[in-house]
Amino acid sequence: GQNIDQPTEMTATEGAIVQINCTYQTSGFNGLFWYQQHAGEAPTFLSYNVLDGLEEKGRFSSFLSRSKGYSYLLLKELQMKDSASYLCAVLDSNYQLIWGAGTKLIIKP
Amino acid sequence: GAVVSQHPSRVICKSGTSVKIECRSLDFQATTMFWYRQFPKQSLMLMATSNEGSKATYEQGVEKDKFLINHASLTLSTLTVTSAHPEDSSFYICSAREAAGENQPQHFGDGTRLSIL
Numbered sequence: 001g002q003n004i005d006q007p008t009e010m011t012a013t014e015g016a017i018v019q020i021n022c023t024y025q026t027s028g029f030n031g032l033f034w035y036q037q038h039a040g041e042a043p044t045f046l047s048y049n050v051l052d053g054l055e056e057k058g059r060f061s062s063f064l065s066r067s068k069g070y071s072y073l074l075l076k077e078l079q080m081k082d083s084a085s086y087l088c089a090v091l092d093s094n095y096q097l098i099w100g101a102g103t104k105l106i107i108k109p
Numbered sequence: 110g111a112v113v114s115q116h117p118s119r120v121i122c123k124s125g126t127s128v129k130i131e132c133r134s135l136d137f138q139a140t141t142m143f144w145y146r147q148f149p150k151q152s153l154m155l156m157a158t159s160n161e162g163s164k165a166t167y168e169q170g171v172e173k174d175k176f177l178i179n180h181a182s183l184t185l186s187t188l189t190v191t192s193a194h195p196e197d198s199s200f201y202i203c204s205a206r207e208a209a210g211e212n213q214p215q216h217f218g219d220g221t222r223l224s225i226l
Contacts, residue, residue: 033215040200042217042218043153043217045111045215095211097143097215099152099153099155101151
């Protein structure tokens with residue numbers, strides 16, 4: 001079966017750095033997405049990785065290792081507004097998006 | 110760019126009512142749109158994939174006659190919850206993918222919170 005694993009919840013301090021991991025086992029791979037979802041709102045697109053390596057976009061970076069079936073989202077200089085759920089999703093061989101359950105990130109002052 | 114508009118944002122209605130939700134891509138053409146349902150503190154659950162000009166593809170366990178989907182143009186898809194009951198109360202979210210390719214990100218509407226009394 002297809003499976004996406006990410007931690008249920010993480011806590012970090014304002015101004016610090018946090019890394020949210022995602023591991024996947026899917027039938028084929030056509031890319032991995034990270035989305036941010038604030039409580040009661042719809043998800044917003046953060047990043048897309050299809051090749052191995054690190055993609056940096058401001059305070060957020062996303063890393064992919066296809067051989068390990070592993071990705072992480074790195075958030076730097078954390079702000080209170082970064083408190084949200086972060087969803088990892090993988091595009092399988094049929095271009096179907098397989099969603100992880102999301103990681104709830106709690107930022108403390 | 111890549112803005113998706115979803116209306117209404119909130120609906121409260123009596124049991125037995127049919128509710129129509131619209132999803133529009135405002136600044137791009139969307140060959141494919143997706144309809145999701147999300148329960149509190151849970152991840153997104155894909156209900157159906159909607160392709161312009163053809164019948165929607167429903168996920169297992171989703172009733173086609175209950176959740177009617179129409180994708181009449183490259184910028185509009187609608188979901189109609191027919192004869193809604195309290196168990197249909199949920200957060201419904203649509204997304205649209207740009208026509209450029211299947212590896213394009215999905216862009217989400219703001220969601221519709223449906224409450225059936």
